[in-house]
Amino acid sequence: MEIVAGIDVGGTFTDVLLHHTGTGELRLAKVFSTPGRQADGLLTGLAQFDVPFADLDAVVHGTTVATNAVLERKGSRTALVTTRGFRDVLELRRRDRPTTYGLTGTYRPLVPRSLSFEVDERIDARGDVLTPLSSDSVAQVAAALRESGAESVAVCLLNSYVNDDHERTLAHELRRLLPGVEVTASYQVCPEPGEFERATTTAVNAFVRAPMSRYLDAVQDQLAEQGFARDVQVMQSNGGLIPARRGGELAVRTLLSGPAAGTVAAAAFGEAAGLQDVISCDMGGTSFDVALIPDGQPAVTAETTIDYGVPIKTPMIDITTIGAGGGSIASVDRAGILQVGPESAGSDPGPACYGRGGNRPTVTDANIVLGRIAAEQQLGTQDGFSLDREAAIEAIRTHVAEPLGLDVTAAALAIVRFANEKMANAIRMVSVDKGHDPREFALVGFGGAGPMHVAELASAVGATTVLVPPHPGALSAYGCLIADVKYDYVTAVGSDVDETTPGDVERVLSDQAELGRKTLEADGYGDQDIAVEHIAEMSFSKQLYSIRVPLGAERDGWTPARLAEEFQREYGAIYHGRNPSGTIRLISLRTVVTVKREPVEQLATATAEHPPNGERTVVFADGPHTAPVLRREALTPGQTLHGPLIVEQRDTTIVLPPATSATVHENGSLIVKVTS
Incomplete structure (x- = not known):
């Protein structure tokens, strides 16, 4: 019997699923992420299973370390070396603007111009050498790099995608002359045409290579200290796995690691339910990730943009991300207009209702005020964690209700509706904007907050079918279990x-x-x-x-x-x-x-003991309703449910609004029918 752990480290929670291949049992741990020390949350989650690490046959990991390093500009001190005359390639970009009619931008290149260096060489577009690589120039650049204090170097010579001889030689010499400095060459990570895209992809890899390597080495070492003797596997942006020892070297390929895992799992559950055309809707604590999955295969793109002015040219699942998660902060701007996100409360201090020091209202606070989350229910498996409804009420009253002249309930409903519209627009971006009708797709709702919102998102975009997998709050961890x-x-x-x-x-x-x-x-x-x-x-x-x-x-x-x-x-x-x-x-x-890895059998599991059913008042767009409250563990295959209804489980809460119905699939998924 094999024991495999799938782990997804998100901005708010770290999700761990442990799969026993012999029994088919899936066990869940959901604990707070530890900003700056992501390995701590991972180990805390694994420790909750009381399974010796030496007994683990595989540990598969999705992570946001590389993404956060780029977005927060907290990577290595990186330099760029390129062909003479082209040191401004990262500054010039494509001369686009962050807003169509804006006259200014906030672009910050990963490599400042002061750390951009040139060597004497030139290869033309046919691969013919026009100017040989100058050894004296290489030595001069190496000396300048040493003096600059660069920790990592991106090498991107003109037209190296068609003839990489100069770039190979230069990278070899820099590694020899600069021991201890990481060197990334474009022919290794992006041997493709497109001078700017190739340069920025190489620069991103160099920028995040060291922090990603340090993190993965720390995870590998700490697991090894406790008996784990195999390579940790890391999810790539293309939906596949590579060993951790390669994950640092090819760090740019892990930028969408966690979201890619969720999309792989969404495709699998969609196929199991006979839904070939689905849209994955992953609403976590900090972001909303959405991807189109036509014919059961996630759409793949050869280029995406991780941040303004930072395109990445590597194969990856085509995922659109916006700042709309459960921890997205609601505020009223100077014009008196409600805003939700992109700033997030994260896990520390978190939403006001978490009782960890946060006092600004979030989408999660709005949901607890509206009764969609109960203060007494357990979220995750973190010891000593409970919700504070009064803190959520006070945060919304102070920061949203009073500035807008609304009562607290109306303000909370406005926050949820605002967040829903932002997410609905993201769904339209990956469907309507690319020639697909969202009404012909089913939405797969997952993430810690996704199942609370996905039925309303379906109504907003005209979709009539929603699928909620058995472990929606940890679906990205499940994707790690099944990825190839x-x-x-x-x-x-x-x-x-x-x-x-x-x-x-x-x-x-x-x-x-x-x-x-x-x-x-x-x-x-x-x-x-x-x-x-x-x-x-x-x-x-x-x-x-x-x-x-x-x-x-x-x-x-x-x-x-x-x-x-x-x-x-x-x-x-x-x-x-x-x-x-x-x-x-x-x-x-x-x-x-x-x-291909061994499949994880999708079977519904029900516990013999579970809390009795209840009911509570839940506020929807048409007013308050008395809604039954069920436990997910008590549902049985073939059972039919009717909204308004709340289904609670440890990793999330599922909200079925009025005029919806759901059927329990044989693998435990809920297939929801929505009246649009």
């Missing part, structure tokens, strides 16, 4: 399809697949476990954006005509219109190598 091991490889091509040959395509795909196999075998996986998928990034000539064209597992026989046919088919499926004519470009070739 995965590596992505990419090779830039940058030529017209008519100019490619089947031999060239086969050579690139074969090299990438072989590299993936060797890497996975070094991680301890057998060749028989490995699956390979090839993808072509293609576009019409002069188009800015490319599309991903699946090539399956085949690596040979890709003639220009066959590539063009697959591109036309995929283009038509995406845009549903007449395909334009013109030259087709093959931008790059990708290969994804995957090892």
